[in-house]
Amino acid sequence: MLDLTGTHSTVARFSVADGQLVIGDVPVRQLAARVGSTPFFAYDRQLIDNRVAEVRASLPKAVRLSYAVKANPMPALVHHVAGLVDHLDVASGGELRVALDTGLPPQAVSFAGPGKVDTELTQAVASGSIIEVESASEARRVVAIGEHIGIRPRIAIRVNPDFAVRGSGMRMGGGPQQFGVDAEQVPALMEELARTEIDLLGFHVFAGSQNLHADILIEAQAKTADLILDLAAAAPQPVRYVNLGGGFGIPYTAKDHPLDLKSVGTALGELLEHRLLPQLPEAMFVIELGRYLVGEAGVYISRIVDIKESRGRRYLVIDGGMHHQLAASGNLGTPIRKNYPLVIADRMEPEVTVEATVVGSLCTPLDLMGDRVQVADAAVGDLVGIFQAGAYGFTASPTHFLGHPAPVEVLVGTTKRPPHP
Amino acid sequence: MLDLTGTHSTVARFSVADGQLVIGDVPVRQLAARVGSTPFFAYDRQLIDNRVAEVRASLPKAVRLSYAVKANPMPALVHHVAGLVDHLDVASGGELRVALDTGLPPQAVSFAGPGKVDTELTQAVASGSIIEVESASEARRVVAIGEHIGIRPRIAIRVNPDFAVRGSGMRMGGGPQQFGVDAEQVPALMEELARTEIDLLGFHVFAGSQNLHADILIEAQAKTADLILDLAAAAPQPVRYVNLGGGFGIPYTAKDHPLDLKSVGTALGELLEHRLLPQLPEAMFVIELGRYLVGEAGVYISRIVDIKESRGRRYLVIDGGMHHQLAASGNLGTPIRKNYPLVIADRMEPEVTVEATVVGSLCTPLDLMGDRVQVADAAVGDLVGIFQAGAYGFTASPTHFLGHPAPVEVLVGTTKRPPHP
Numbered sequence: 001m002l003d004l005t006g007t008h009s010t011v012a013r014f015s016v017a018d019g020q021l022v023i024g025d026v027p028v029r030q031l032a033a034r035v036g037s038t039p040f041f042a043y044d045r046q047l048i049d050n051r052v053a054e055v056r057a058s059l060p061k062a063v064r065l066s067y068a069v070k071a072n073p074m075p076a077l078v079h080h081v082a083g084l085v086d087h088l089d090v091a092s093g094g095e096l097r098v099a100l101d102t103g104l105p106p107q108a109v110s111f112a113g114p115g116k117v118d119t120e121l122t123q124a125v126a127s128g129s130i131i132e133v134e135s136a137s138e139a140r141r142v143v144a145i146g147e148h149i150g151i152r153p154r155i156a157i158r159v160n161p162d163f164a165v166r167g168s169g170m171r172m173g174g175g176p177q178q179f180g181v182d183a184e185q186v187p188a189l190m191e192e193l194a195r196t197e198i199d200l201l202g203f204h205v206f207a208g209s210q211n212l213h214a215d216i217l218i219e220a221q222a223k224t225a226d227l228i229l230d231l232a233a234a235a236p237q238p239v240r241y242v243n244l245g246g247g248f249g250i251p252y253t254a255k256d257h258p259l260d261l262k263s264v265g266t267a268l269g270e271l272l273e274h275r276l277l278p279q280l281p282e283a284m285f286v287i288e289l290g291r292y293l294v295g296e297a298g299v300y301i302s303r304i305v306d307i308k309e310s311r312g313r314r315y316l317v318i319d320g321g322m323h324h325q326l327a328a329s330g331n332l333g334t335p336i337r338k339n340y341p342l343v344i345a346d347r348m349e350p351e352v353t354v355e356a357t358v359v360g361s362l363c364t365p366l367d368l369m370g371d372r373v374q375v376a377d378a379a380v381g382d383l384v385g386i387f388q389a390g391a392y393g394f395t396a397s398p399t400h401f402l403g404h405p406a407p408v409e410v411l412v413g414t415t416k417r418p419p420h421p
Numbered sequence: 422m423l424d425l426t427g428t429h430s431t432v433a434r435f436s437v438a439d440g441q442l443v444i445g446d447v448p449v450r451q452l453a454a455r456v457g458s459t460p461f462f463a464y465d466r467q468l469i470d471n472r473v474a475e476v477r478a479s480l481p482k483a484v485r486l487s488y489a490v491k492a493n494p495m496p497a498l499v500h501h502v503a504g505l506v507d508h509l510d511v512a513s514g515g516e517l518r519v520a521l522d523t524g525l526p527p528q529a530v531s532f533a534g535p536g537k538v539d540t541e542l543t544q545a546v547a548s549g550s551i552i553e554v555e556s557a558s559e560a561r562r563v564v565a566i567g568e569h570i571g572i573r574p575r576i577a578i579r580v581n582p583d584f585a586v587r588g589s590g591m592r593m594g595g596g597p598q599q600f601g602v603d604a605e606q607v608p609a610l611m612e613e614l615a616r617t618e619i620d621l622l623g624f625h626v627f628a629g630s631q632n633l634h635a636d637i638l639i640e641a642q643a644k645t646a647d648l649i650l651d652l653a654a655a656a657p658q659p660v661r662y663v664n665l666g667g668g669f670g671i672p673y674t675a676k677d678h679p680l681d682l683k684s685v686g687t688a689l690g691e692l693l694e695h696r697l698l699p700q701l702p703e704a705m706f707v708i709e710l711g712r713y714l715v716g717e718a719g720v721y722i723s724r725i726v727d728i729k730e731s732r733g734r735r736y737l738v739i740d741g742g743m744h745h746q747l748a749a750s751g752n753l754g755t756p757i758r759k760n761y762p763l764v765i766a767d768r769m770e771p772e773v774t775v776e777a778t779v780v781g782s783l784c785t786p787l788d789l790m791g792d793r794v795q796v797a798d799a800a801v802g803d804l805v806g807i808f809q810a811g812a813y814g815f816t817a818s819p820t821h822f823l824g825h826p827a828p829v830e831v832l833v834g835t836t837k838r839p840p841h842p
Contacts, residue, residue, distance in 0.1 A: 069824075070784065070822075070823050070824075073824055090824075091783070091784040091823045091824070092782075092823050092824040092825050093824075093825075094823075094824030094825060094826070095823065095824040098824070112784055113782060113783065113784040113823070114727065114736075114738050114780060114782060114783075114784065115726045115727065115738045115739060115740055115742070115780075115781060115782020115783070116726070116782070117726055117740050117782075134727070134729075135727055135729040135738075136729075137727055137728065137729065137801070138727055160731060171786060175732060176731040176732040176733060176734035176736075176778075177731050177732075178729070178731070178736045178738060178778070178780040178786075179784070179786075182731050182732055305536045305537070305538055306535065306536065306555070306556055306558055306559055307558065308555075308556040308557075308558065308599070310581060310597040310598050310599070310603050311596060311597040311598075311603055312597060313597035315535075315597075315599045317535050317536045317556075317599060318536060319536055319538050321536070326819060331752060331753055331754060332752055332787070333752060333785075333787045335756060357597075357599075359535060359536075359599040360536060361513075361534060361535060361536020361537070361538075362512070362534065362535075362536070363491065363512040363533055363534040363535065363600070364754075365592060365599075365600075366753070366754045380558070394821070395819065395821040395822050395823070395824075396819045396822050397819050398747060398816065398817045398818050398819050398820070399819070399820065399821065400815070400816040400820065401491075401816050401817050402491050402512045402513050402515075402516065402534070402816070403490075403491075403494055403511075403512070403513040403514075403515030403516040403519065403816075404513050404514075404515060405515070
């Protein structure tokens with residue numbers, strides 16, 4: 001029998017029982033019955049715990065770990081992750097509410113994003129969260145709001161660095177950017193803000209995301225440290241908060257190699273010990289991860305509705321598609337479409353595999369979920385599992401497209417408690 | 422003064438008053454106040470009426486006009502359009518409900534799409550709509566459902582043609598496809614279905630969408646006619662329904678030329694008069710249009726939240742973005758990002774224009790709505806209008822992404838009624 005869990009490092013994190021993919025200790029057919037409808041997103045609690053533990057073990061003790069809620073804002077998941085990390089990062093007033101609902105202190109919540117409207121800034125000031133300001137004009141709006149509601153805003157300046165990071169899935173720093181204040185403009189802004197009723201805590205630098213190359217991340221962190229130390233020298237008061245960004249990538253396709261987390265952690269430890277901690281003794285250092293913490297823990301499960309042969313090609317038509325998991329269809333920020341790891345989740349140990357094209361139920365050729373992939377020989381009613389669905393899945397997809405019902409999300413696996421009868 | 426309405430044929434369909442874009446007779450600032458929040462999608466009722474009238478005037482009288490609800494399923498809009506066209510095409514059980522709510526007879530509603538689930542097929546059979554079956558196995562499921570609920574299903578076979586159409590934005594026919602039954606398999610399927618309790622009305626051929634080339638559409642329609650006539654010769658009973666597809670494109674970018682609708686209509690008229698009507702005297706012929714009827718009637722309006730200069734580039738940050746209008750950000754089926762027509766909607770007659778990059782409020786570099794576009798010199802609070810937002814806008818976008826509120830949709834402009842006091 002073939003064991004399909006060995007084909008991709010993400011798939012190998014899951015176990016198989018009786019030929020079925022197991023998510024959160026529940027075999028997938030039982031899980032589908034328990035959820036009550038397909039398609040659904042299932043997130044494995046234990047895999048999230050494992051990943052946070054790996055990160056904790058690799059990163060220096062002095063670093064605080066932040067979860068970027070935008071990667072997956074499902075309330076139950078955010079609540080669980082909030083119990084594992086030190087800090088939450090949010091990108092809207094809606095996410096801020098989800099973060100505050102967890103009970104984490106507002107001082108452990110930061111709010112970044114280029115288009116914050118006044119109602120959102122007011123929420124953030126009122127909550128006592130850290131506002132990562134993206135421009136001088138946004139900082140002035142925060143000052144005005146603080147004066148208006150009588151609460152001293154707590155801010156950090158998001159800095160657009162004077163260097164770019166190679167090899168990122170998405171570049172978010174260097175050159176002209178909508179993100180942050182250009183590094184060379186930061187000293188003047190700090191001078192301006194020092195004359196206002198605002199508490200400037202420090203800086204945020206986020207150079208890029210979805211990077212799989214340890215050497216590039218290490219280089220970026222070293223350059224970020226240089227930049228932070230330069231800016232700290234011009235700061236009117238001691239730096240108490242430094243968000244070093246994140247950008248740790250996950251292997252979406254078969255050709256991607258997982259990030260060498262240990263190397264990144266070791267280099268960051270040296271940077272902290274020898275440069276950052278000695279020079280910025282009052283600072284809290286934060287690494288912000290979203291996709292890296294939860295992306296590999298999620299699977300998008302759908303059911304095969306139809307199987308057809310068309311001119312020599314075998315099509316598996318599922319009851320889900322791009323309206324639920326846009327990224328896997330190749331329509332979210334990827335110029336060249338690549339297949340995400342995909343299995344017949346209730347035939348994980350087949351005798352043979354066959355080539356099939358997996359398409360969604362939408363009436364558009366964009367709805368392609370697996371282009372000529374090798375899978376177990378499936379039947380109508382079988383369950384298809386598409387991996388890497390834990391981050392930027394449900395919420396990053398056009399749920400209303402073509403009027404189908406929204407998918408369900410479940411967080412599966414029990415927490416450790418005293419035994420029940 | 423510069424008049425920005427002259428810059429793109431779609432923009433020129435709108436009028437300007439006191440320097441403001443007018444949508445449905447309402448100047449944009451007044452409209453924003455009336456809507457109550459930004460961002461919003463505004464659809465101009467009169468422009469929809471005008472477009473349907475243009476299509477009616479160009480297409481042969483014998484052709485029935487169908488609206489593809491998936492292009493824009495806003496209920497008020499579907500209700501209005503249902504009063505102008507003969508037929509509605511739906512792509513899900515949800516859209517079927519919207520179509521039936523309009524009061525159009527179920528016989529004038531057709532349901533296409535490759536992944537219909539049993540509950541949707543049951544809805545369709547029970548309603549008396551035309552089910553356009555996409556595979557032999559789907560046809561068999563329809564037969565079984567008809568027997569189960571005691572209603573004779575009315576179907577058409579969607580045919581995957583044996584030719585491909587060049588120059589379409591999206592190819593949906595020819596070669597192997599998830600759409601339809603391969604042409605060469607249709608005769609056997611008809612023979613099988615003739616022995617069941619099913620009413621086989623005819624055929625549906627849809628070769629591709631978003632095509633701006635009249636000559637290619639004309640060629641495709643001629644080939645479709647050949648195919649339909651071949652299949653009709655093998656049909657067990659007279660053909661009563663032929664959905665000829667659509668695929669009429671709209672000019673998204675400045676380089677696109679509008680479709681020569683008159684040429685398409687003239688050629689189709691000849692095809693009907695000389696070939697299709699004489700040979701298929703009992704058939705109703707349907708042209709199915711979605712984007713072409715409503716796409717150019719919509720504008721996505723957002724407000725400028727921040728303006729910043731970063732290393733020589735001017736950024737306008739709006740309170741909307743890709744989470745509302747994904748296609749305009751270049752992240753929906755377009756390998757190369759191109760700017761949609763974009764204006765400062767309350768400065769339509771500026772003295773000069775400037776170069777600016779318009780970005781959304783999301784914390785991702787994907788959220789780019791206008792890359793170095795020429796616009797009026799804008800201020801914070803000004804309204805940005807992005808055109809071509811009437812089709813595949815709101816519902817084709819990841820509304821939940823980053824937890825911002827959903828945009829509002831309004832259909833603007835009054836219907837003709839006796840005068841009010």
